[in-house]
Amino acid sequence: MTELKRYYAPTSLDQAVECLKGGNVTILAGGTDLTPQSQAGRIKFRETLMNIRHIPQMSGITLEGKEIRIGALATITEIMEHPLVREHLPALVEACDHFASDQIRNAGTIGGNICNASPAGDTLVPLLVLDACVELASMPETKLYRHCMPISTFFTGSGKTRKSLCELVTGVRIPVPAAGHVSRFYKHGTRPALDISTISIGVAGNLKDGVLSNVRVAFGAVAPTPLRATATESALEGRHLDAATIEAAAVAARDEVNPIDDVRATAWYRKEMIHNMTKRMLENVAQA
């Protein structure tokens, strides 16, 4: 194992991605996970610890064309309170509202929540149903290279993503939803604050005359990654949101998840909760 040899706080994106070229870098943003994980020995530092706080291109929440861009360094509090997010992305507001505690929301960043890739990461399920794309930056030769990757393909396992060690997540882009778009988020835990999800559910789509289209359903904490629930989406797509459709979707949801038993809940309980809460959320959407 390499030893921590250098601390670096770049002030531009170019400096940061140049530093990442060798790949032997631990990235520090809000620090709410890296601090306790490293002190407990669960994360070993690489050769360089790079603090990305001072890179201006990575902050802020802006409307860019038909997309809302949230900089990777935006804190959960900033996102939750931002008028653009409150107007267009209620499922994301809801997830931020149920995120840890005020102190952690004030420090933790959305980029960190994405890169941690926890199956129970609170913002990941709403980002999935909102068709978010993850912005990545790197420096393959001498020039800055930036591209986007749909978040639905970003996670490869618990704590694992398709981001290479030479890449930096600079932000997330979310299409501004069309009129008539609805989105909901539900997190189940045993207490309101500082809880890790037992399960979480995101539902989104365009609702017109009681029919849901362009349906997105995602679940958290029921698999090694947060995931899109394609069978549940198919059970809803283009159908009238009546009791039969809702029950069929809830059953599809229960059948398509394959959770594990752990300290927070049994697999059986998670499947039942997925069924019951998917049903309740869809009933709520039908009444919208």
Place this chain on the structure above:
Amino acid sequence: MSLKHEIEFTLNGVKRKLAVDVTMNALDMLREVVGLTGTKYGCGEGECGACTIQVDGVSLNSCLMFAVDCAGRNVTTVEGLTDQPRGEALRESFVEHGAVQCGFCTPGMMMQADHLLAKHEHPDAACVKRGLEGNLCRCTGYKKIVDAVVACGGRDSVTPAQAGVQK
């Protein structure tokens, strides 16, 4: 050999320059390097809020922050809180309401309550409970803490203490 890095920041209104271990958290820096022991170590993982400080005007858990990340920022601990009118009013309200039992959670509670009052001038009990949900009191003396914060937000220019003196 641990890697050190020199940082400059403002602590309770005073500029500081320190060399800190790069892997050290801000709580250890405050307690062990600076010597301000008002900020408490409770759990070390952000569950209890005993180590709450304010950085650039927002509250956060100092145990979840790297000391080097204080560089260039404005840090306030409980020792600096009562230099300000709202902090002093909060201290008075905690005393009047008997909101201090063993006292271990009190610095964190006050730092978080101060941040809450900065955002919500007149919070009701529900708002205070929500704001303090990241702070644990193992004596379970929550009622008086919530009462103290609500009362502090409900004050006009005259504090109950001053009103009491007038009687």
